[in-house]
Amino acid sequence: MSADHKTTQLDAPLSETTRTVTLVTWKTVGVLLVVTVLYALLLIAVPHSGDTRFLLSQRSDFFQIPVIVVPAAPFAWACGAVMLAVTAVAVVLTARGRRTPLWLVVIYSLAGLAGFLAWAGAGSPRDLSIVGLLGGAVLWSVPFVYGALGGVIGERSGVVNIAIEAQLLGAAFTAAIVSSITNSAFAGLFAAVFAGALVALVLGLFAITYHVNQVIVGVVLNVLVVGLTSFLYSQVLVPSAETLNSTTRFASIPIPVLSDIPVLGPVLFDQPLPIYLMFIAVPTVWYTLNRTRWGLRLRAVGEHPKAADTVGIDVVRTRYNAVLVAGAVAGLGGAFYTTVYLSQFGENMTGGAGYIALAAVIFGKWDPIRSAFAGLLFGFASNLQNVLSVVGSPVPSQFMLMVPYVVTLLAVAGLVGRSRPPAASGEPYIKG
C-alpha cells in the first residue's frame, strides 16, 4: 500500500466510510392519525350545514377577486379525505423505513385548516376574510418572532433565554409609560428595547457571572416581572391612566404599488413600522450569526466555550453581549402590545407568548429563519380565534383560545425532526 492510499483513507469523512441507516419513528404518523380522528369526530359530533364564504379581496382593493362560496359539509369531508390519504401514505412510507416528507405534512395541514374553516364558518352570512386571516397572523406573530429571535441569539451563545416572557412583558409595560408620556410611539419602542435588555442583564448576571441554573433564573424572572408590572399597574398606571397609560401607536404605512397586490399586498405591505422592522430583523440576525465575526464567536462560545477561550475569546463578555442583544430584540416584540396592538397596558397582557416563542426556537431548530416561520405558524393559530369570532362561528371562544397551545404542542412533539441544540446551551462556563 502506498502512502497516498493511506492518507486518502484517513482524510475521508466518517460519513462516507461508515454505513448509515435511516431510522424512522412512528411519531409523525401517530400525530397525523390522532388529528385525523379528532377532525372526523368533530364533523360527526357537531355537523354544520350551509355554505361558507371565503373572501379573498377587500372592498377598497384595486383588483377584485370574487367571493368563493363552498358547501361546508361536503367540502369539510373532502378535506378530511385528503388528510386520511396523506396519513395512509405516511403509514406506508414509515412501514417501509422511509421518512415522511415535509411537503406531505404541509398538504395535510392545509387540508385540515381549510376543512376546519369551512366547518366553522358554515351558514354564517358574513364572509370569512382570507386577508384578515393572514394579515392577522402576521400581526400576531410579531411577539413570537421577536421573542424567538431573542431566544435563538441567547441560546446560540450558550445561555438559555427562558426569560423571553419577562422581556416581552417588561418591554410592553415600559413602552406603554414612555409612549404615553412622550406621545411618541418611537420613544416607546426605544424604551422597550432598553427594558428587554435590562431584564436580560439580570439574567446574564446570575446565569453567566454567578453560574446559577439558567432555567431557574429565567422562570424566576418571568414570575418576578409579572408581579412587578401588575403591582405598578394597579398602583401607578390605573390611578393616572390618562397620562401614563394611553399610548400613541404606530400607524399602518401602506407601501405604494406593493400594497395593491391582491391578498399578499395588504397582508405584507400595509403594516405598521415594527412589522417592517421584523421583516428586516430576521435575515439580519441570520446574516450576523452566520457570516460575521461577532456571530462566529458567539456560536463558538455556545458550542465549545473552552475552545473559544483557548484562542483568546472572552467567553463571559461574548455571552453578555449576546444576552443583551437577545433581550433588546425580544423587547421589540414587547413593544408590539402597547404601541401596535393596543393603546394601553393590561395586567399580564403577554399571557405566555414568551413560552410560545421558546417553543418556536426549538421548532425552528435554533435557526433564526426557521424559528421566525415557526413564530408565524403560532401567530396564525392565535389569530384564528379572532377571525372566527368575527364570522360569528358557533365554536366556543374558550375552545379556540386553546388552539395556539395545542398547535405548539403538536408541532414540537410530533413534527419537529431530530434537532441538536448548541452543545454548551445552558452550561455555565467556569474557567480552569
Place this chain on the structure above:
Amino acid sequence: MLLELRGITKRFGALVANDHIDLVVQPGEIHSLLGENGAGKSTLMNVLYGLYDADEGEILLDGVVQNFSGPGDAMAAGIGMVHQHFMLVPVFTVAENVMLGHEQTRGGGRLDLEAARAQVKEISARFGFHVDPDAVVEDLPVGVQQRVEIIKALSRNADVLVFDEPTAVLTPQETDELMAIMRQLRDEGSAIVFITHKLREVREVADRITVIRHGKVVGEALPTASDAELASLMVGRSVELRVHKGSPQLRDNGLKVANLVVTNEVGTVVVDDISFEVRGGEVLVVAGVQGNGQTELTEALLGLEHNVSGSITLDGEELVGRSVRRILDEGVGFVPEDRTLDGLIGEFTIAENLMLDRSDGPPFVKAGALQLPFRDRFAKEKVAEFDVRTQGITTQVGRLSGGNQQKVVLARELSRDLRLFVAAQPTRGVDVGSIEFIHKRIVATRDAGVPVLVVSTELDEAVALADRIMVMYRGTVVGIVPADTPRDVLGLMMAGISPEDAKGEVA
C-alpha cells in the same frame, strides 16, 4: 524562541500540582515532559498557556518575563498548543476553526473565509497534511482533527509548540506520522514541548527528557535511557512492565456474539455485523483507535444500547433484548470506560458505591431497609482485598485518585459470581502501580475460568493482556489474531487493513 519556566508553583487548595518547576526549552529541540497521569504536566502547560495563573514563578521568552492573563496573550507571544482534548468546535468547518479568534473581515463585517481557506491550504501543503478547509470537523477522523489543531497553532506563527498527550487517540502509524511532523517543525526552528507518559515515544523522538513526579521535577534523562530506567524515574520505584500469565486453560463455556449490529440514535451503524467468541479461561482484547465501535459493543453486551440486532449468547442463553438488571443477574461484570461518568457516583462513599448494583435484595437490603452493618463489613473486606488506598470506607469516591477509584469499580464487579467479565479501558488514567494490580486481577479472573473481554486503545496493554486480539475499525472486525502478532501488523490493522495485507506489507 527560547522558553524558560522558573520556579513555577501552582496550588489547588491543599494540593500542590506544580512545586517550583524549572524548565528550559531551546529552539530547534524536542523537549519531552514525562510523567504519570496526575503528575502535574498538564497543569504546568495550562500555566504556560495562560489558562491558569501561577501562584509563584515566572515564564520567560528569549529572556523576557511574560505576563499572560489569558491564552490570547500566550498566543500573541508565540506559544501554540495542541490540546489533549482538541479545542475545536465540532460543528464548524476547518477554516472556521482556524480563523476563530483572529478573523479577518471584508465589507459589511463579512467573514473573509477565502483568506482562512487559503491559509489552511498553504500550511497543509507545507506539511503534506491533506486537510480540506471546508470539511466539518466532527466528520473528520481524530488524526486529521489533530492536524487541524496543529494548523491552528501554526496559523498564528507559533514558535513554541506544546503537544499535550498527542498520541492518546492515534493509531501507531498516525503516531509515526505525528513524530515526523514534530521533527520537521523542530528542524524549522520551533521549540517543541512533548508531554506524554509513553516511554517508547519519548525515546524515539525526544532530544531531552524532563521527568515530573508529584508536581516536582525529579530528574532529567537522555533518550538513550532504557524503558526500565525511565519508568522507575517516573514512578519512583522499580516497576514490573510485563504481565505474567501462563498459557490459557480453555473451557467450553463462554460468550458467543453472532452478526451483532448496533445503530446509534442518528442512524449510523456503529457496530457493523460482527461475530466472535470468547471462551472461559481466555482474555480477548478488543484493540483499535478510540471511537471505532468498541464502546457500543461493550454497551450492547450489557444491554445499554437500543437498536441492536443479532445475537449475544452467554453459555447458550440469549442476552439481546434483556434488561440490564437481568443481564447483570446472569453474572456479567462490567467496568465502563469512563468510571467517573458511568462507574461510580462521586458524591457517594466507598461503601455505598460497592453495593450500587446489589440494592434490590438480600443480603444488602432486607424489607426495604439497607443492612448497614453488613454493608460496612463487606466494604472493609473489599477495600483490604483490592488494596484501595483510603482513610476509610466512608470516604467519598470522588476524592480518591484515579487508580483507587478504578479499584473500587473492580472490587464491586469482581465480588459477584461471574460468568463473563467485560472491562473497557481498565487502566485509563490510572497510575503505574495500580495498573500492575489491575492487570493481575484481570489475569486471575481469566485463570478462574471466566471469559474476559478487555477493550484497550493502548497497544502495549493489548499485547500484554491478550490471549487473542480482535481489532475493530469503523464498526467492523478487521481480524482476530494471536497476541504475538507483530506490532506493525496490529498498527496497520487498526487503520482498517486486513491481517493478510498487513502482514504482506510489513514483510
